[in-house]
Amino acid sequence: MQITKELIDNTHNHISQWLRTTALDYSIELSEKTGVNVWLKKEYQQFTGSFKLRGALSCISQLNQEQKDAGIITASSGNHGLGVAMAGKITGTKVTVFLPANTSKVKLTALQHLNANVIVVDGDCLLAEQQAAELAKEKGCYYVSPYNDPYVIAGQATLAMEIHQQLPNVDAVFISVGGGGLISGIGSYYQENKLETEIAGCWPENAPALLKCLEQGKIIEVEEQPTLSESTAGGVEQGSITFPIAQKVVDKCYTVSELEISQAMYALAKYEREIVEGSAGVAMAALMQQAEQYKGKDVVVVLCGKNIGFDKWLQVIEQYEDQ
Amino acid sequence: MQITKELIDNTHNHISQWLRTTALDYSIELSEKTGVNVWLKKEYQQFTGSFKLRGALSCISQLNQEQKDAGIITASSGNHGLGVAMAGKITGTKVTVFLPANTSKVKLTALQHLNANVIVVDGDCLLAEQQAAELAKEKGCYYVSPYNDPYVIAGQATLAMEIHQQLPNVDAVFISVGGGGLISGIGSYYQENKLETEIAGCWPENAPALLKCLEQGKIIEVEEQPTLSESTAGGVEQGSITFPIAQKVVDKCYTVSELEISQAMYALAKYEREIVEGSAGVAMAALMQQAEQYKGKDVVVVLCGKNIGFDKWLQVIEQYEDQ
Numbered sequence: 001m002q003i004t005k006e007l008i009d010n011t012h013n014h015i016s017q018w019l020r021t022t023a024l025d026y027s028i029e030l031s032e033k034t035g036v037n038v039w040l041k042k043e044y045q046q047f048t049g050s051f052k053l054r055g056a057l058s059c060i061s062q063l064n065q066e067q068k069d070a071g072i073i074t075a076s077s078g079n080h081g082l083g084v085a086m087a088g089k090i091t092g093t094k095v096t097v098f099l100p101a102n103t104s105k106v107k108l109t110a111l112q113h114l115n116a117n118v119i120v121v122d123g124d125c126l127l128a129e130q131q132a133a134e135l136a137k138e139k140g141c142y143y144v145s146p147y148n149d150p151y152v153i154a155g156q157a158t159l160a161m162e163i164h165q166q167l168p169n170v171d172a173v174f175i176s177v178g179g180g181g182l183i184s185g186i187g188s189y190y191q192e193n194k195l196e197t198e199i200a201g202c203w204p205e206n207a208p209a210l211l212k213c214l215e216q217g218k219i220i221e222v223e224e225q226p227t228l229s230e231s232t233a234g235g236v237e238q239g240s241i242t243f244p245i246a247q248k249v250v251d252k253c254y255t256v257s258e259l260e261i262s263q264a265m266y267a268l269a270k271y272e273r274e275i276v277e278g279s280a281g282v283a284m285a286a287l288m289q290q291a292e293q294y295k296g297k298d299v300v301v302v303l304c305g306k307n308i309g310f311d312k313w314l315q316v317i318e319q320y321e322d323q
Numbered sequence: 324m325q326i327t328k329e330l331i332d333n334t335h336n337h338i339s340q341w342l343r344t345t346a347l348d349y350s351i352e353l354s355e356k357t358g359v360n361v362w363l364k365k366e367y368q369q370f371t372g373s374f375k376l377r378g379a380l381s382c383i384s385q386l387n388q389e390q391k392d393a394g395i396i397t398a399s400s401g402n403h404g405l406g407v408a409m410a411g412k413i414t415g416t417k418v419t420v421f422l423p424a425n426t427s428k429v430k431l432t433a434l435q436h437l438n439a440n441v442i443v444v445d446g447d448c449l450l451a452e453q454q455a456a457e458l459a460k461e462k463g464c465y466y467v468s469p470y471n472d473p474y475v476i477a478g479q480a481t482l483a484m485e486i487h488q489q490l491p492n493v494d495a496v497f498i499s500v501g502g503g504g505l506i507s508g509i510g511s512y513y514q515e516n517k518l519e520t521e522i523a524g525c526w527p528e529n530a531p532a533l534l535k536c537l538e539q540g541k542i543i544e545v546e547e548q549p550t551l552s553e554s555t556a557g558g559v560e561q562g563s564i565t566f567p568i569a570q571k572v573v574d575k576c577y578t579v580s581e582l583e584i585s586q587a588m589y590a591l592a593k594y595e596r597e598i599v600e601g602s603a604g605v606a607m608a609a610l611m612q613q614a615e616q617y618k619g620k621d622v623v624v625v626l627c628g629k630n631i632g633f634d635k636w637l638q639v640i641e642q643y644e645d646q
Contacts, residue, residue: 023343023368028436029429045346045368049596106352113351270633273372273598310593314644321637 001150003157003188003245011154012161014061018090019054019158022046024166024300029271034291037298039170040268041163043305044276048114050231050305051159052083052146055181058155059144060091068093072142075125075132077103077111079231079305080146085114096141098132100125147179148240156185163300164195171297172198172252176282176304178232180210180242186302187249200252202286204261204278207233210246211253219243228261228278228316231305254286261285265313266320268303277308324473326480326511326568334477335484337384341413342377342481345369347489347623352594357614360621362493363591364486366628367599371437373554373628374482375406375469378504381478382467383414391416394440395465398448398455400426402554402628403469408439419464421455423448470504471563479508486623487518494620495521495575499605499627501555503533503565509625510572523575525609527584527601530556533569534576542566551584551601551639554628579608587611588636589643591626600631 023042030038043051060072071094074084081097088095096117099108103120111118121128136143145152159182163170173190175183187199203211206225213219219236227233236243256264261278264285268274276284280303287294287301346365353361366374383395394417397407404420411418419440422431426443434441444451459466468475482505486493496513498506510522526534529548536542542559550556559566579587584601587608591597599607603626610617610624 020346028433032432109355110351269598273629273631273633273636275592275596275598306596308596310596311644313596314640317637318641321634 003150003153003184003192005192007150007154008157008161008189008192011058011061011151012158015054015057015155015158018057020046021162024163027272030267033271034288035295036287036291037296038287039167039298039300040272041159041300041302042274043159044280044303048079048082048086049307050079050083051156051182052079053086054083054158055149055152055155056084056087056144057091058158059142059149059151060087060093062151063093063142067142070139070141071096072144073098073132073136074144075099075128076146077107079307081111082114082307084144085111085116088116089114096132096135098128100128147181147184147242148237150241152181153185153188153242153245156182157189159302160186160189164189164193167298167300169298170197170300172200172294173300173302174200174202174283174287175302176229176232176279177201177203177210178234178279179236179240180246182302182304183250184242184245188245191249198251199249200254200286201246201250202283203253203255204229204232204282205255205257208255209235210242211255213243214246214250214253228258228265229282231277231279231307232282254290256282256285256289260289262316262319264288265316269317274303275306275308275310275313276303277305280304280306326473326476326507326515328515330473330477331480331484331512331515334381334384334474335481338377338380338478338481341380343369344485347486350595353590356594357611358618359610359614360619361610362490362621362623363595364482364623364625365597366482367603367626371402371405371409372630373402373406374479374505375402376409377406377481378472378475378478379407379410379467380414382465382472382474383410383416385474386416386465390465393462393464394419395467396421396455396459397467398422398452399469400430402630404434405437405630407467408434408437411439412437419455419458421451423451470502470507470565471560473564475504476508476511476565476568479505480512482625483509483512487512487516490621490623492621493520493623495523495617496623496625497523497525497606497610498625499552499555499602500524500526500533501557501602502559502563503569505625505627506573507565507568511568514572521574522572523577523609524569524573525606526576526578527552527555527605528578528580531578532558533565534578536566537569537573537576551581551588552605554600554602554630555605577609577613579605579612583608583612585639585642588639592640597626598629598631598633598636599626600628603627603629
């Protein structure tokens with residue numbers, strides 16, 4: 001299944017009623033510092049604090065009544081889980097979320113507040129995913145993958161449509177990459193609409209799974225180190241459709257160090273007074289690193305989420321105090 | 324001139340095309356902590372980071388062509404100046420902003436980026452205001468007051484209309500008060516539409532100018548102390564129309580200490596991951612102080628701005644670290 005212009009347009013028509021149009025703001029100070037015309041796509045303002053609602057709504061919008069009645073299932077204690085739960089609440093669809101045993105109470109409360117049926121398994125993320133998939137199979141429910149699903153990707157693509165409406169001529173879009181759902185969606189939109197915008201994928205050096213796959217020309221296991229960009233960490237599952245799409249739509253690949261991520265998070269706090277999570281810092285860090293080659297160009301940085309524990313964020317920021 | 328329903332509706336029709344609809348978000352964690360259903364009106368997401376754009380656009384929208392050609396004038400290095408400059412840029416109206424000598428380079432740059440004609444006087448705010456008013460008189464230009472103008476108030480009233488559309492039934496709205504433009508606008512909207520919503524005015528103990536006037540039944544000089552809520556500080560000018568309007572529309576008056584303001588700013592950072600200025604903290608602080616009497620009610624807290632120096636904000640927040 002291709003992520004065609006038609007699919008993206010239809011998806012937008014189905015789900016835009018439930019979405020917030022998030023701000024695309026020109027940053028005076030970051031533009032001055034970098035020499036680039038820096039446009040910040042503040043997608044962390046989306047309901048649940050990340051872009052994940054888009055893909056989840058897109059999945060639900062194409063279910064038939066029988067499937068809707070059966071409800072949907074996913075496994076995630078992070079942004080994806082929140083997005084799916086919120087999509088269920090908005091559309092009146094029953095949602096079951098499987099969680100690992102170590103899920104924090106804050107995340108549990110947030111999911112329950114969104115009326116999700118929460119099942120905490122006696123084990124880790126992988127076990128939660130396995131049990132979720134098993135239950136979905138057994139009950140004939142739709143299992144919402146965080147990235148390996150054309151409807152999820154088409155949903156994330158609506159973010160690019162929004163950017164395009166807000167700023168028609170964009171030289172490049174910087175996007176943090178995890179499983180590849182967001183960059184596949186954004187890249188497909190620009191390619192399908194025959195726009196000359198460069199799609200720049202951004203990875204933490206510590207968690208470059210899809211990048212290594214692209215370099216090797218196949219999906220491989222990649223060992224990763226801990227990173228501030230928790231929501232983009234993790235491997236790419238075998239057969240994921242994001243792999244061939246990324247091969248086709250990603251023009252540039254940049255990696256950033258943990259230090260650069262934290263510097264970018266500090267810059268967004270200091271100059272924009274915005275608290276963002278590490279994954280948003282990755283895209284900002286990549287542009288700061290590559291500023292020289294984008295001087296005078298209009299570049300959009302997708303700030304994809306803000307779900308970071310405040311104390312953790314503060315630790316990152318305090319390193320730079322009084323500098 | 325009355326702030327009638329018709330005036331507010333007309334104003335909304337004229338200016339809404341240029342405004343961002345800012346989020347009204349239910350806060351799960353602040354609601355849990357207070358027992359109140361806490362709704363945050365995130366007006367700091369407005370262009371220029373505060374509500375001031377509304378009143379400025381409202382003024383411009385009622386000028387005739389001759390007045391537009393002559394341009395408008397104001398004096399303010401703060402949120403009002405930014406709002407007026409942005410309104411000028413959006414509508415193609417020439418704007419001159421008078422500034423005191425000690426205006427920071429960051430604020431100067433921001434105003435210049437909005438194409439404002441900036442005049443720095445050799446003196447303080449008062450001198451800047453005097454010279455601005457003189458030039459306006461001499462040139463026959465419209466002088467945009469930060470609060471003492473029915474069109475400014477009608478512009479701020481559109482914020483209430485937005486809240487009403489987002490959440491039809493609200494028990495109370497908490498609003499920080501400086502010159503009284505915002506609370507006059509919001510209060511007029513709810514009163515003119517015969518809604519039973521309580522209008523709660525919130526002041527720093529250190530800067531209660533309009534509150535003292537209301538208590539005395541006349542506009543008086545009030546001595547103020549320094550406050551974190553810089554943008555609400557300052558006296559109320561003689562004859563200000565916000566005084567009789569506030570007499571009519573304000574139902575409750577609350578004052579908060581500097582400690583309570585900083586605690587509220589910390590709570591917004593920790594539980595909502597939002598950076599707001601002191602004036603926004605005042606309204607949040609008042610609700611936290613008065614939570615007992617609003618248990619189970621739907622209360623909107625207007626978070627009116629985010630223009631605070633980051634280093635200053637960080638100092639406020641760090642007092643509460645690891646608590």
